[in-house]
Amino acid sequence: MHSEETSLVRIETTEGGIAEVTIARPAVRNALNEPTALALNDALATVAADPQVRCVILSGEGSAFCAGADLAEFEKASTQPASQRLATLFLPALRSMMTMEKPVIAAVSGAAAGIGVSYVLASDMVVMGRSAYLKLAFINIGLIPDGGACWHLVRKLGHAQAFEMAALATPMDAERCVALGLANRAVEDDQVLAEARAMAQALVAQSPQALGATKRAMRQSANLSLDDTLTLEGALQDECKATDDFHARVAAFRQRRRN
DSSP states (O other): OOOESSEEEEEETTTEEEEEEEEEOOGGOOOHHHHHHHHHHHHHHHHHHHHHOOOEEEEETTTOOOOBBBBHHHHHHHSSHHHIIIIIIHHHHHHHHHHHSOOOOEEESEEEEEHHHHHHHHHSSSEEETOOEEEEEGGTTOOOOOOHHHHHHHHHHHHHOOOOOOOOSOOEEHHHHHTTTTOOOEOGGHHHHHHHHHHHHHHHHHOOOHHHHHHHHHHHHHOOHHHHHHHHHHHHHHHHHHHHEEEEEHHHHHHHHHO
């Protein structure tokens, strides 16, 4: 396993092409101050650009996934527009997660609160410990959900459920997140990373071109008409069919059938 480390964010990459990106401020439940947010931007940009990385696991060290933005720092920056802080500190990482053509798995232990929820929602797959939860606590300090949370939640939950989660700061536990489609798995707390790693191993066994194209199709189809989606699927299918990987996998499939 190859490791790149700052004091705030770690990247560990296995020989199989799985990169584990870990937020490492456990003393403050991985709250994102400016240096940590910028380090996370850099870490996710690095794994997105690395052709050896085929799947990413995002987690937090210790008892929480991410408690959101560091409130003490946010108060001190009261004269800086919130939109400017978002654009600089948080949106680069969130965009990297959604646009990189490799799957991102959120491994959620404990709390994902505030903008920490947005990192979960930007992931392609989510594993949660049974005691983990998502909480949009913005309303409690007179703010609204950001980092794309409104966009994701209305599409995933519909208006009524999304509004309740945001307007009442209702915590969503792991079982309910699975039931509502916000998470894929709820597992025992000590099995979160193990389950995320097993999921990643299954993903990297698939065609990297097909995985990337599948992610692109599903991400883009949220904003496309049916006809435009059908056209996009056809174009991406042509790209996949033209790869050596497609021909090798078809040949292997035929060989297995003959045996």
